[in-house]
Amino acid sequence: MQSRLAHRRELLRYAGITGVTLLLPSTVACVRGGSSTPPADPEPGDPLAPSADPEPDGLPLVRPADWDPISFNRERGRAGAIPPEYMAKIDGPDGVAQHLGKHLPFLPEGPLAPSGTLALMWGDPALGYARHPNAAATADDPIGHWYDWIRIRRAFDGPAEERESHFSAWPRGGEEDDGHYAAQRGTDPADDDGRNTVYLAVLPSDVQPGEWVRIHAHCLTHGEYVDFLRVPA
Numbered sequence: 001m002q003s004r005l006a007h008r009r010e011l012l013r014y015a016g017i018t019g020v021t022l023l024l025p026s027t028v029a030c031v032r033g034g035s036s037t038p039p040a041d042p043e044p045g046d047p048l049a050p051s052a053d054p055e056p057d058g059l060p061l062v063r064p065a066d067w068d069p070i071s072f073n074r075e076r077g078r079a080g081a082i083p084p085e086y087m088a089k090i091d092g093p094d095g096v097a098q099h100l101g102k103h104l105p106f107l108p109e110g111p112l113a114p115s116g117t118l119a120l121m122w123g124d125p126a127l128g129y130a131r132h133p134n135a136a137a138t139a140d141d142p143i144g145h146w147y148d149w150i151r152i153r154r155a156f157d158g159p160a161e162e163r164e165s166h167f168s169a170w171p172r173g174g175e176e177d178d179g180h181y182a183a184q185r186g187t188d189p190a191d192d193d194g195r196n197t198v199y200l201a202v203l204p205s206d207v208q209p210g211e212w213v214r215i216h217a218h219c220l221t222h223g224e225y226v227d228f229l230r231v232p233a
Ligand SMILES: [Fe+2]
Pocket: 103, 132, 145, 219, 220, 221, 222
């Protein structure tokens, strides 16, 4: 508990430095995993603004031609989307493969997602990234380690629905959750320390097969990450 309080103090101190607003105490889970509040307005040419017309939260509406999820998430993480102590790991040896890349979404092979959903995993081994584990909350770690929300928006430079799916627990969610889990292999999402978990997130109704979507998701422990994927045709 002491270390958790120290961590909380560190985040508050960091928020004070950067001007990032943290929601306390009801969203302590989000605090541990980075703020949901967008960073300050980006400067022209800043990696936070790869699109000519980003949303107010600094996220590009469409996938920029020179999209680089590593540099984008690294800069956004430094601005408050990723806890400072985890940024140190991302900036450390093998930090992209073991930490940042581990949190980027990819489309897994395996069972087809039910209609109206997108199957997602984190940390594509085909790109050399470590696969993201998942862990339930315990007495020693009352927060746990999984993605508690996933927002999907059609990558479109105009009005579009952004659909947020919720995952209140792992490896089985709550009755009210609109996000669900599946297993990449076999039947147990918890196999391989949770690396077998497939997230089934709800697709916005305006997304057609084959279109690009923006994925904006939150790991309880390690913060927010943004990337673009093409929905299977
Ligand atoms: Fe994580």
